[in-house]
Amino acid sequence: MVTPTTAVVPQELTAATGAPTRELVGELRAVVDQAAAHPGGGALVLRVLEAPRTAAHPSDVQEWSRWEKELIRLERLHVPTVVLLDGEITGPALHLSLAADIRFATPQTVFSVTELAHGYLPGMAIHRLVKQVGLGHARRMVLSGERLTAPQAERLGLLDSVAADPAQAAERLLATRSRALGKPTWHLARRLLLESHALSTEDALGSVLAAQERALRERTEQS
DSSP, rough: OOOOOOOSSSSSEEEESOOOOOHHHHHHHHHHHHHHHHHHHEEEEEOOOOOOSSOOSOOHHHHHHHHHHHHHHHHOOOEEEEEEEEEEETTHHHHHHSSSSSEEOTTTTEEEEOGGGGGGGOTTTHHHHHHHHHHHHHHHHHOOOOOHHHHHHHHTTSSSSEEESSHHHHHHHHHHHHTEEEEESHHHHHHHHHHGGGSSSHHHHHHHHHHHHHHHHHHHOOO
């Protein structure tokens, strides 16, 4: 079982090589539900295990839709989300990592997109890859099957850090940045980042000013 935790005691989440399974969707839903029920509970830390070699395939688009909706809920949680990665990260493991706020990986971690070879699309992973590494790198990963090593992913901003012990690295980061992570201004900044690619400069200005007004109001109320 995967549960949110305030300490860096990562819970394990096994993601299949192919499409997300019904069991994985249910497990992620339970994790998000529990974290959402405790918005002041610190960071949600997940260890995403290397995918097994047996590939699952989506039975229909409704099943895939349920998975995508849980990833959006994970992306919008009111606690920071941290993933610890190791090994071959593809399929649902890649989807989970792209939806997290902070990512740590071992030096041997490799990222790839394999869904096209199995006859279906990687869903919103295409959208998130373009936003996070740019169209050129996303195109090569999706259409040409290019694999990214951990150092390459770190240089592109797909990883926050490469470490022999990702859990220890995450613990250090959470300890040193505890004053900012999870605060109201942190949530507002995250929302603006997620919206940035979809808004024109004029619309973005409106969102930024509204968020700034809220941040200043909450700061005044707390002082």
